[in-house]
Amino acid sequence: MRVAVISESFLPQVNGVTNSVCRLLDHLAVNGHEALVMAPDPGPASYAGFPVVATPALALPFYRDFRAGLPSRLVLRTLQRFRPDIIHLASPAVLGASGIRAAGRLGIPVVAVFQTDLVGFARQYGLRVAGPFIWRRLRAIHGAAARTLAPSSATLNELRANGIPRLARWGRGVDLTGFHPGRRSDTLRRELAPGGEVVVGYVGRVAADKRVHLLAGVADIPGVQLVVVGDGPAREALGKLIPRAVFTGLRTGPELHELVASFDVFVHPGGNETFSQAVQESLASGVPVVAAAAGGPLDLVRDGRTGLLYQADEPAAMRDAVERLVADADARRRMGEAARASVEDRTWNAVCAELLTHYREVLLESGVRDDLVLTDGQG
Numbered sequence: 001m002r003v004a005v006i007s008e009s010f011l012p013q014v015n016g017v018t019n020s021v022c023r024l025l026d027h028l029a030v031n032g033h034e035a036l037v038m039a040p041d042p043g044p045a046s047y048a049g050f051p052v053v054a055t056p057a058l059a060l061p062f063y064r065d066f067r068a069g070l071p072s073r074l075v076l077r078t079l080q081r082f083r084p085d086i087i088h089l090a091s092p093a094v095l096g097a098s099g100i101r102a103a104g105r106l107g108i109p110v111v112a113v114f115q116t117d118l119v120g121f122a123r124q125y126g127l128r129v130a131g132p133f134i135w136r137r138l139r140a141i142h143g144a145a146a147r148t149l150a151p152s153s154a155t156l157n158e159l160r161a162n163g164i165p166r167l168a169r170w171g172r173g174v175d176l177t178g179f180h181p182g183r184r185s186d187t188l189r190r191e192l193a194p195g196g197e198v199v200v201g202y203v204g205r206v207a208a209d210k211r212v213h214l215l216a217g218v219a220d221i222p223g224v225q226l227v228v229v230g231d232g233p234a235r236e237a238l239g240k241l242i243p244r245a246v247f248t249g250l251r252t253g254p255e256l257h258e259l260v261a262s263f264d265v266f267v268h269p270g271g272n273e274t275f276s277q278a279v280q281e282s283l284a285s286g287v288p289v290v291a292a293a294a295g296g297p298l299d300l301v302r303d304g305r306t307g308l309l310y311q312a313d314e315p316a317a318m319r320d321a322v323e324r325l326v327a328d329a330d331a332r333r334r335m336g337e338a339a340r341a342s343v344e345d346r347t348w349n350a351v352c353a354e355l356l357t358h359y360r361e362v363l364l365e366s367g368v369r370d371d372l373v374l375t376d377g378q379g
Contacts, residue, residue: 001359003028003035004082004108006099007090008069008116010039011047014252015205016277017091017115020172024088025050027352036082040069040095053078055095069095076102084108085368086359091115092141100144109366111358112145113170114138114159117295120272121209135162146362149355151275152296170355171299172275173348174284178254181286181340183261192246192262197225198326201263201287203256203278204270206232214269216241217319224326229259261285264332265325271312273297283307284343288335290321306339 005024009017021037028035029048036050040057055074057067075098079087087103089096089112096112103110118138122130142148142164149170150156156169193199200221206212212234219226219242226245228238239247251259260266266282268291273279275296282289283300289307291297301307308324310317325332 001028001033001086001356001363002082002084003033003086003088003359004079004084005035005037005088005090006075006092006096007037007039008093008095009066009091010037010043010052012043013066014250016172016275019277020113020115021090022047023173023348024352024355027349027356031356036078036084038075038078038095038099040067042067068093069098071095071098073098075099076105079103079106079108086111086363088359089113089141089145093118093137097137097141100141104144109146109362109368110144111355111362112142112148114142114148114150114155114164115274117155117272117274123272139163146366147358149358152299154295154298155274168358170358171346171351172277172280173351174277174280174343174346176284176344176347178257179260179281179284180257181261181336183254183257183285185258185262188258188262192227193225195225197223198264199227199262200224200265200267200322200326201227201229201260201282202267202269203229203260203281204268206230206235206238208234209270209272211269211271212238213241214315214318215245215267217315218267218322219245221319221323221326224322227259227263229256257285260287263287265290265322266307267318267322268292268297269315269318271295276300280343280346283339286336286340288325288332288339290318290325292318300342302338302342306335306342 007021025048037052038055041054043054044052046052055072056070059067079102087108087110089099092112118134119131147166148164149168150159204210228245229248229251231250266287266289268279271292271294273295279289279297279300289301291301292312293309294312301309303309308321310321
């Protein structure tokens with residue numbers, strides 16, 4: 001297949017959208033497909049041997065580190081040259097709208113992947129009145145797609161309730177080799193918690209939409225050392241709010257694998273997660289998770305077995321859940337073992353093969369291709 005990927009976010013930005021797009025491109029390359037990426041400028045010239053076309057972008061005034069794609073005729077011209085069989089829209093918003101219009105003109109079927117809770121994002125930044133406008137825009141984009149894929153059952157239900165048609169669920173894979181209990185490091189733990197404290201960790205963007213200010217509610221639990229892995233616009237303010245926390249900054253690869261596996265408890269304060277890859281990576285690392293009972297974590301965390309869920313609008317309940325695990329080492333061990341077992345079938349190869357099945361079905365339904373066969377997890 002020839003696949004054009006239009007993504008609202010890509011390298012050097014590190015987030016869930018970027019990660020899933022990179023894993024998809026890796027899978028397409030290994031299985032002999034052709035691909036092209038369009039994403040906001042700046043970015044690499046290529047990835048996995050596929051060209052990356054940079055489109056015009058603008059930094060958000062309230063989040064200067066993130067560059068949002070702008071509408072561009074470059075999208076249409078690029079698609080005309082590449083002539084893809086199918087277009088993959090990753091978390092479509094502004095750039096994705098250009099992609100859906102170009103697809104309509106060229107008669108190319110589109111699979112749109114819903115990955116970012118834009119309404120929740122706007123709410124966290126004080127833009128509640130933008131909600132109805134955002135939903136209208138999302139209905140226009142996704143309503144023109146042949147299929148919209150949602151990462152969790154909660155997101156699927158929300159999209160259905162807001163009039164998004166032709167829905168299916170598509171989750172995310174996890175690197176089971178990198179995120180592994182065997183990556184736990186006693187040396188690193190002594191550096192993070194020299195007094196032998198229970199290490200409670202958070203991994204993700206340090207931003208208001210992740211409700212990171214709620215971490216203050218667990219930072220002062222006796223016998224706890226809070227570790228914050230990541231960076232973002234709220235980093236300075238959070239440092240003032242919880243000065244005793246260890247801030248590692250952004251970490252990737254083996255450094256991240258070792259950090260996560262060295263936690264005793266993973267805490268996730270976000271309440272607007274469509275999936276939450278950081279939660280899944282913690283489970284793969286054998287670390288019990290405390291997360292809000294909302295969005296993606298509802299599918300990932302088995303309450304009382306692989307972690308604890310708390311009511312998203314009750315911050316005190318998050319503290320209570322963390323305190324329960326801090327006080328019970330046996331429960332942490334049992335939950336950690338169950339956490340790893342709960343994700344062992346979620347390899348990126350299996351998940352990406354599932355995505356290619358969605359592509360095949362859409363292409364067959366549209367009549368664009370009738371010669372596609374997927375076997376043994378490959379396309």
